[in-house]
Amino acid sequence: MLEIKNLHARLNDGREILKGIDLHVEAGEVHAIMGPNGSGKSTLASVLAGRGGYEITQGSVTYEGRDLLAMEADERAREGVFLAFQYPVEIPGVNNMYFLRAALNAARRHRGEPELDAGQFLRAVRAKLKLLEISEDLMQRAVNVGFSGGEKKRNEIFQMAMLEPRLAILDETDSGLDIDALRLVARGVNGLRAPDRAIVMITHYQRLLDYVEPDRVHVLQGGRIVESGDKSLAAELERRGYGAVGDAA
Amino acid sequence: MSAVVNFPVKPEARPYIEAFTAPSDEPDWLARSRRHGLDRFAKLGFPSRRSEDWRYLDLRALEEHPLFPVEPPEKPEQPGVTIVDINDFILVLVDGRWVPHLSWLRDLPEGVWFGSLRTAMTERPDLARAALAGADDGSSFDALNAAFASDGFILDIAPDVELFAPIEIVHLSLAGGAAHTRNLISIGARSRVIVAENFFGTGRYWRNDVAAWRIGEGAALTRVAVIEEDAEATHLDRVSATLGDASRLDGFVLMLGGGTVRHEASVTLAGADAQCRINGAFIVAGGEEANIVTAIDHATTGGTTSELIKGVAAGRAHGAFQGKIIVREGAQRTDARQTSRNLILGRRAVIDTKPELEILADDVKCAHGASVGELDEAALFYLRARGIPLEEARRILVEGFLAEPIENIAHVAVRQHLLRRLSLKLGRLEDWS
Numbered sequence: 001m002l003e004i005k006n007l008h009a010r011l012n013d014g015r016e017i018l019k020g021i022d023l024h025v026e027a028g029e030v031h032a033i034m035g036p037n038g039s040g041k042s043t044l045a046s047v048l049a050g051r052g053g054y055e056i057t058q059g060s061v062t063y064e065g066r067d068l069l070a071m072e073a074d075e076r077a078r079e080g081v082f083l084a085f086q087y088p089v090e091i092p093g094v095n096n097m098y099f100l101r102a103a104l105n106a107a108r109r110h111r112g113e114p115e116l117d118a119g120q121f122l123r124a125v126r127a128k129l130k131l132l133e134i135s136e137d138l139m140q141r142a143v144n145v146g147f148s149g150g151e152k153k154r155n156e157i158f159q160m161a162m163l164e165p166r167l168a169i170l171d172e173t174d175s176g177l178d179i180d181a182l183r184l185v186a187r188g189v190n191g192l193r194a195p196d197r198a199i200v201m202i203t204h205y206q207r208l209l210d211y212v213e214p215d216r217v218h219v220l221q222g223g224r225i226v227e228s229g230d231k232s233l234a235a236e237l238e239r240r241g242y243g244a245v246g247d248a249a
Numbered sequence: 250m251s252a253v254v255n256f257p258v259k260p261e262a263r264p265y266i267e268a269f270t271a272p273s274d275e276p277d278w279l280a281r282s283r284r285h286g287l288d289r290f291a292k293l294g295f296p297s298r299r300s301e302d303w304r305y306l307d308l309r310a311l312e313e314h315p316l317f318p319v320e321p322p323e324k325p326e327q328p329g330v331t332i333v334d335i336n337d338f339i340l341v342l343v344d345g346r347w348v349p350h351l352s353w354l355r356d357l358p359e360g361v362w363f364g365s366l367r368t369a370m371t372e373r374p375d376l377a378r379a380a381l382a383g384a385d386d387g388s389s390f391d392a393l394n395a396a397f398a399s400d401g402f403i404l405d406i407a408p409d410v411e412l413f414a415p416i417e418i419v420h421l422s423l424a425g426g427a428a429h430t431r432n433l434i435s436i437g438a439r440s441r442v443i444v445a446e447n448f449f450g451t452g453r454y455w456r457n458d459v460a461a462w463r464i465g466e467g468a469a470l471t472r473v474a475v476i477e478e479d480a481e482a483t484h485l486d487r488v489s490a491t492l493g494d495a496s497r498l499d500g501f502v503l504m505l506g507g508g509t510v511r512h513e514a515s516v517t518l519a520g521a522d523a524q525c526r527i528n529g530a531f532i533v534a535g536g537e538e539a540n541i542v543t544a545i546d547h548a549t550t551g552g553t554t555s556e557l558i559k560g561v562a563a564g565r566a567h568g569a570f571q572g573k574i575i576v577r578e579g580a581q582r583t584d585a586r587q588t589s590r591n592l593i594l595g596r597r598a599v600i601d602t603k604p605e606l607e608i609l610a611d612d613v614k615c616a617h618g619a620s621v622g623e624l625d626e627a628a629l630f631y632l633r634a635r636g637i638p639l640e641e642a643r644r645i646l647v648e649g650f651l652a653e654p655i656e657n658i659a660h661v662a663v664r665q666h667l668l669r670r671l672s673l674k675l676g677r678l679e680d681w682s
Contacts, residue, residue: 049634050633050634051630052626052630072633073630073633073634074632074633074634074636074639074642077633077634077635077636077637078636082634083634085631085634088631089625089627089628089630089631091625091628091631091632091646091649092649092650092653093648093650093651093652093653093656094645094646094648094649095649098645099632099635099637099645100635102632102637102641102645103635103636103637106635106636106637106638106641107636142649143631159635163635163636
């Protein structure tokens with residue numbers, strides 16, 4: 001599903017952040033990418049989603065056999081790539097429901113499916129809201145405006161549940177969540193595990209991985225993946241810290 | 250009869266003076282008022298761009314290719330752009346003249362007089378005189394309006410009347426000339442009303458309206474205007490409002506189109522504890538110009554003013570907001586807030602914003618803020634990261650930006666009407682850079 005080869009990326013100011021990432025993710029798998037602050041985790045998520053401000057200097061990203069980096073951000077999303085933002089953006093004046101319906105219908109048009117009418121849309125929304133225990137009032141407000149930190153993160157997972165992506169990238173979705181919110185988010189993510197879907201979770205802590213069990217765990221440090229393993233690696237990292245990893249590399 | 254004047258006439262005023270014909274069937278006071286207006290316009294000519302109030306507007310087209318009053322078409326059709334509220338009273342003016350068959354003025358509640366200026370000349374000459382005498386600031390276009398005024402509307406409400414359904418007025422320009430209307434809204438003590446005005450037209454025309462609003466003690470006027478003129482049209486309108494003790498004015502103007510559009514509101518808080526809220530939103534594209542000019546005068550104690558004006562400019566368009574707030578000596582406990590927020594799309598569009606506070610009292614709260622920026626890149630990326638194509642993402646953000654002040658309109662049908670007009674306008678807009 002996703003094949004990253006020798007990916008190098010730098011900021012527009014010239015600082016190189018990613019220094020040769022290699023990653024292979026199959027459909028149906030859940031991968032966790034862990035690493036200390038400044039290791040390049042969020043840059044990797046941004047580059048995959050197509051955020052501006054980065055320059056790819058080497059390497060390739062292939063998604064479902066296509067060159068992901070050649071697509072615009074909105075095309076990637078319509079093709080099934082979803083980024084759950086570390087810092088969801090507040091958009092005053094734009095109603096949540098309106099925004100979500102525009103997003104859903106953009107993807108449906110792209111796939112040649114008819115757009116959802118207001119009734120169909122509302123039914124779909126209600127089912128998923130329940131799963132994440134989000135109140136319907138929140139949906140009538142402007143996008144993320146006046147949401148608590150936990151509500152913003154749950155809203156990201158709710159959007160993911162609505163859009164049903166094939167590749168979901170979760171950028172520090174667990175940060176700033178209390179234990180109840182973390183459980184809800186984990187429930188949402190687990191609900192999306194499917195044989196035709198891959199999930200990449202980027203996180204600093206092992207906490208989320210207690211609830212969403214990864215198939216593979218990678219350690220990102222200094223812009224490279226320095227170690228990979230199964231879920232036991234996460235627990236080991238928690239014990240020994242990032243300092244001891246990758247010294248051999 | 251052509252007019253002859255015995256003093257120097259400004260060259261750009263000459264064609265207008267020559268085109269003037271005094272109607273024969275009018276009372277003396279009106280003939281004198283027209284004559285007086287014409288004389289003043291002859292002396293003043295068009296306002297200079299050196300004058301601070303008019304510096305943002307280019308009126309050369311009207312100087313070089315003047316537009317004169319015309320007869321409206323025989324049987325104009327229903328404009329189809331109204332709020333359509335079941336209990337509506339509606340008055341339609343086409344090319345500055347009342348069109349009875351498109352209007353609905355029957356069964357007005359007790360204490361309400363609503364009709365055309367010409368009807369008032371016979372039925373309520375007191376109101377007609379008040380309309381034509383009011384709103385005289387000595388400016389060029391007031392003077393020209395006084396000379397050429399063809400018709401207009403008058404809404405007069407006795408004390409203690411509450412109207413729930415909005416009163417609608419539609420101003421249509423179809424014949425391509427100039428329309429000069431005079432309008433009066435007068436609200437008796439403790440009465441409440443919502444007035445919604447829509448401005449539409451096709452072709453090259455010039456609208457020059459003058460209105461006076463008087464809001465009695467404890468009364469409330471909500472007035473919204475939607476201006477969607479033709480890209481070749483010039484729309485100038487000026488309102489002067491007087492607020493009595495503990496009265497409330499809630500004004501909203503949505504400017505969606507027109508080659509050259511200028512909306513001016515001069516509000517005097519003459520009574521104590523009056524409340525004035527003026528909100529507005531404009532979008533200009535192509536080569537359009539839009540200008541909102543407000544002057545809010547706190548003449549006495551305890552008044553509050555709140556202003557939020559949002560603007561968007563695309564293409565080569567130019568938008569401007571000039572907002573003056575005066576707090577007179579002795580107008581203690583005044584609370585005035587003014588905010589101007591603007592978005593520029595593309596590199597050739599321009600927005601000017603000019604707040605001006607003149608505070609002569611010491612126990613007051615006054616705040617103002619102004620900003621001009623571009624679309625928020627982070628928000629744009631967020632929408633695109635959800636699959637929304639760039640053009641649509643831009644449209645959603647612009648719509649959200651301009652909808653914010655509209656969301657504050659309490660009347661549901663009126664609010665939805667404005668949101669729908671905005672949405673339709675943005676759907677048609679091609680020029681996003």
